[in-house]
Amino acid sequence: MTEALLKYFRTKEQEVKSEKKYDSQCPYCSMQCKMQLIEQSIVTRKKYTTIGKDNPTSEGRLCIKGMNAHQHAFHKERLKFPLLKVNGEFVRVSWVEALEYIKENFTKIQKESGHNALAVYGSASITNEEAYLLGKFARVALKTKYIDYNGRLCMSAAASAASQTFGLDRGFTNSLSEIPSTKCIILAGTNIAECQPTIMPYFERAKENGAYIIAIDPRETATTKLADLHLKPKPGTDAVLANGLLKVIIEENYVDETFLQERVNGFDDVRDYVGSLSLDEMEEITGVPITLIRKAALRFGKEETGMIFTARGVEQHTNGSMTVRNFLNILVTTGKVGKPGCGYGAITGQGNGQGAREHGQKADQLPGYRSIENEEHRKYLAGVWGVHHKDIPRKGVSAYEMMEKIHEGEIKGLFLMCSNPIVSNPNARFVKEAIKKLTFFVAVDLFVSETARLADVILPASSYLEDEGTMTNVEGRVTLREASYPCPGEVKHDWQILCEIARVLGKEEYFSFTTAEEIFTELRLASRGGNADYFGITYERLRKEGGILWPCPDPDHKGTKRVFETSFAHSDGKAAMVVVPNSPVIPKEQLSDEYPLYLTTGRVMSHYLTGVQTRKSPSLAARNVEPFMEIHPATAVKYQIQNQSLVKIESRRGSVVVRSKWSETIRHDTIFVPFHWADSQNINLLVSKELDPACKMPGFKVSAVKVSPVNDFLN
Template sequence: MNHSQHHELSTLIPVTTTKRTQQLGQTTCPYCGVGCGVDVIRQQDGRNASLKSVAGTPEHPANFGRLCIKGTNLLQTNGAENRLLSPSVAGKNVSWDTATGLVAEKIKDVIAKHGPEAVAFYVSGQLLTEDYYVANKLMKGYIGSANIDTNSRLCMSSAVAAYKRAFGEDLVPCSYNDLEHTDLLVLVGSNAAWTHPVLFQRMERAKLRNPDLNVVLIDPRATDSSTLADLHLPLKPGTDAALFNGLLHFLVTQGHTDNTFIADSTNGFEAAVENASVWSTAAVANYCDLPEASVIQFYTMFAKKTTAITFFSMGINQSTTGVDKGNAIINCHLASGKIGKPGSGPFSITGQPNAMGGREVGGLANMLAAHMDIDNAEHRKNVQTFWQSPVMAERQGLKAVDMFERMAAGDIKFVWIMATNPVVSMPNRPQIEAALEKCETVVVSDIVANTDTLAFADIVLPATGWSEKDGTVTNSERRISRQRGLLPAPGEARHDWQIICDVAGKMGFADSFSYAHVSEIFDEHTRLTTYKNHGERALNLCGLSGMTVSEYDRLSPTQWPVADATCQGTERLFSDGKFFTADRRANFIAIQPAAPAQLTCEAFPFVLNSGRLRDQWHTMTRTGKAAKLFRHTAQATLAMHPDDAEKLSLKEGDLAALSAASSGGMTTILPVTLETRQRKGEVFAPIHWSKAWGSHCQIGALFNGANDEISGQPELKHAAVAIQPAAFTTGGQIAVRNSALLSQLTDVADYWVKIPAEHCESAQVASYAKAEDLLQKWQSVLPENCIMLTRQQDDKASAVILQNEILAAVVWTDSNAQAMPLEWLDSLFATSADLPDATLAALLRGQPDEAYLLGPQICSCFNVRQKTINDAIEAGAATVDALGDQLQCGTNCGSCRSELKRMIDQQADARVLLHSIDEGALS
């Protein structure tokens, strides 16, 4: 029996024995950095295998059985449609031997002509640790360049640099259990309710169990996470460092420092305090645009609580001074001694499933494997000796933004992009496109057949995805978990590590990349963490070395360090007051707050913030397959304060055009959502949509690539933009049974965005043409065997298209078109029977059934809509649990619970306001 056969049998536990065998497979969710365990029922029917259901793994310590809405719908995103199934060169399918041979030839040719620095890999936190390991090994030890960087640069690199400056190593000191043992939880730049829902539910439960737990939200926006907060500080964007410098000053002046810990375990305290000394509460309030009383309230909480966790994320990291902001937070924990003990510490939460695993194996341009330092000659020698490699990168490589800048300049001749979509996710989209156009050879390994980046690929390699990939990931609390292969690879797809090793072999390095099983890569990684590591590096996986294939298959979730075979993992770091600097003392860093780089001006007066939504993931290459995940938010919108919208003559649903100095003529167009929780002068847009989804969905073009000079992390929370109404003549909506009909959208409309449903696909459109002309354009692209029923009234025109008497498409055009409820349309396309005349007439008039006029969906699991929930609240359901008892909302994945709480609070606030108005009238 070969290794792969042994693996497949050893990771699946039979739960029934019938003609169709069902087995339980345990794996890890492929989305955010929480690292939730997932139980999957796999059904084997002869030679055919399929996945039947998913649920959270009850015993997994990251989630204890919980899954968010994205995890709950993993199977809906796992279909074979739109998968890359064969390697191709210049758009033509080729054999694997041809494809990998050409990749190897191109790399060798570039090295021969231009040197190794002309080669680059751009990889991803979606890779497994073993994939990352061999990619890094090939680049740094065999190609001889450090030009391997990752989309984790956009996510965690500022936190990493802050930890390294303070602690000597990339170390997240906390555990998820600390969230349940703290007296103060400070959420900074994190909308955990939407971005990490499973952890947010643990926070909610902790607050219920401990009435003394205070929660502070520090965020310019009143996100759904504010529903848990006792105090919300809506600070001016980019001013976080001043806020935490002020906290350090307050701790010192009010006598709330841990002087023994500072003396015994730290360096640099005096310099940090001196830099913070100008930040009085009044100065902080003025700089951060906050009430001084709120600043004092927060500082007093932090000072007087015995324990505190500062839970920070992209709102801190994605900044030109993200590293300093991270160190400003860490300084406060060091000064107060709130570190290395239960319920305390600076806790950066990861955005991607394996950002930490990638860093463990050196998957960024400025590091070596096993947390060794590329700037350290001894470390370089150690890694080269361990690998027995012919060369070793001698200096830091190009970080993501720099990599694409040098590519655009013509210095990078070959780039291999793995498991990521940089044309969408990187800032400065015009430059990214220009770079890929300029690059002589662009190789893309991916699982999906249409992304914005694939349009630039010369060589395309089909990779495996979740449910097929096999290896390990590391979550935000340093916990290594298995992501297990449960299904065979579709078509000719291969694991990323296999593709990389095949290329390495054809470059002449077969002896060093001949792994028979993925467990051999993991074992090599663990041994490298122990190699010449005499306790100076925390990353030590000694206890996981030497595992058999069977032991690797059965690996339980384990937090590193795992220093010896008897160690079961390490929950919390620094409990002994020792760190991983040369003198084992933590470093205070003197911080000088600085403004964002992309400042507003008269021409670009609005601050644009970007981020994730609740039900979507990155560029939607997976979540975009699940129509259910569009019910909560159907398309990208621009959140704007009503006062700003009024000044621009924009109202709810109007299309707004955004531009920036860096957008290079690219205009982003989004419908407006009025939001009083948004600060005036600031707007918010989600990151997920791209040109694959809409004609003007290009958020990345609005950010200019400004980045932190230490970490290289781009500033993706603060762009300066201009906004004006999009001057279209006609709006409209199209719904079709066959999505192929929407391939003509670019020919029909000047603006469009696709919205999928289960039985149809819809698009919102806009045009400079009149309504009747837009309708005629649409008619011209229809198949010949269609019957079109039309209705025209004033500046409105609509059509119902029948094909063989079955509903094929519906079109509405209107100078002020309002979107029809997609659920209504979906219900009509669900049938293959003739529709009654009354229904056809309702379609032409755009008059949906009453049952579908209940507002946006709030609970995706049970399809509970806004009006239904508001009616229940008005009738007396005053808690989230009461709503769950009555409507089921919030009782499954729990992702909507924070939104339900916000709706309850809004109605309560409205009643208080109405009562005060009534009292005023009576008086």
């Protein structure tokens, strides 16, 4: 090395004044990869690097989003103090002023219109402690029945299907470590390669070990390329495809008779129904050839071990719950659950999609997966909270239905925490109109999101680097997110904000927490004896063990790696199968001469949900600067759509303009658009308000649309 180079490196070493390390977890998907931020102070600037840390789930891996997550946390537009809207403009105010203003307006609304005139809208990205506290805040501090959260738009179909079939929803019935040992895998409507990239090595190891992988998706994706067999059903016909698989499995006698007799109810009805169906008819409905239906069914049926994974592709439908139940029918019929290498996995979307729904944010649930309508459950929680059980409100309505209540004027005030409903909800124009009608609106967020723009007060929240707490990842593993980076400006943690508002409302005795760990201690007690029992989990254990799979009923319990080994969670210990009819043909929204194409939506790797955080990361925003419409070239030619040109997409609800992207791997009757963009390019403007009757999931994956080229002068 030359003397000049040595001098250069010595100079650089001297410039580095200090190096600090901060442990945390990725704020994005449900893998909840553990990470460490390295901060180097160099003369006049700071340099940041994020590295992965070893853990039982992602084994030290990070994807492109995780490696660049810190960029949004340090973005110049980060909120650092409370804002109050005055004459249409946001101005800085003190916390004292903001809290007093909230108190005055919340009190006035409830005095004039009753407790239920206020609503709370939560998030599946906040910690377990904050999800728990938000539910308690709604029911104890505000005494309103109206609370729900954005996870309703993500995991509700899978959660309801698992609860109805198994009596319990833990997302994964097994741990991820069992995937490499299974011999046949069905990936139904999941693009894990782009949505949960760090989970992919488990499936790659399975393939290396000889597993046969079947992918179900109308598009070819980075995930379907891993598959040995790719089925491309028409959007919304996955339940019918599952009936076809069931028919072949049963008729070819790949059923586990002993398992069915001892541990299952309802099989006879399902067998009789699918026996009456015609494979020719199912081929016509789904667009999947009989030969491929038979090939998939026989392969899954004959293998000794097998697992089924579902995600938004088969869940975000107005029949999403029943569709997942039909895939669980396949699993139960073949006896492939509760055994090594056999089970079900709901690929959770949001970072805390599992834990956030377990502890009280859903309209009908109390902590520990208890029912708000069950008297014993109500009495137990009342004892934990120190209130009378009759004072706990009854169940409210789902997230989108709350927007309808706002539009109708029944709900007049809204407290929104870390969500962006005017972008994420279906029928988005209607949702924006509803929120504009509110008498008073408080938003808690990192940034002034599209929804927060409409707020009267915005309170600044802490980021994943600053906010300590537990998260429950995709496999049901409770992890402790260590987060010690100092909050910027006057930022507070979500749980602190809830405690502060409760204090000014005169409810301090129920919200006198000073640390996240204190909240978790109460959460443990609140969940004790419930389906989602966290009582045996402590911060000390989580630090020592790196994460614990629930249920974990006592401190000596090691956690549950595999559920349903000896019985299911229904009172009789059996799984419940159900007939899922082909008719009426799903989807409800049919194609027509005017709207001849299916629109389906989804994600791209570089963005997350409504993009509020990822668009603040230059490294991520640069990868996808705008949305696009994926369309088959033959379809594009038919409608005079040039590649990389602007195109207008119209449904019965409205229209958006995006850029076209030709793809020979998508169905001719289907277009795909990612949902991460807002305002005039918000694809959810085109999605129907129709909801799944069981779980209230919107039908994001099927909308009837037409496409047309935009005039050249706009290109």
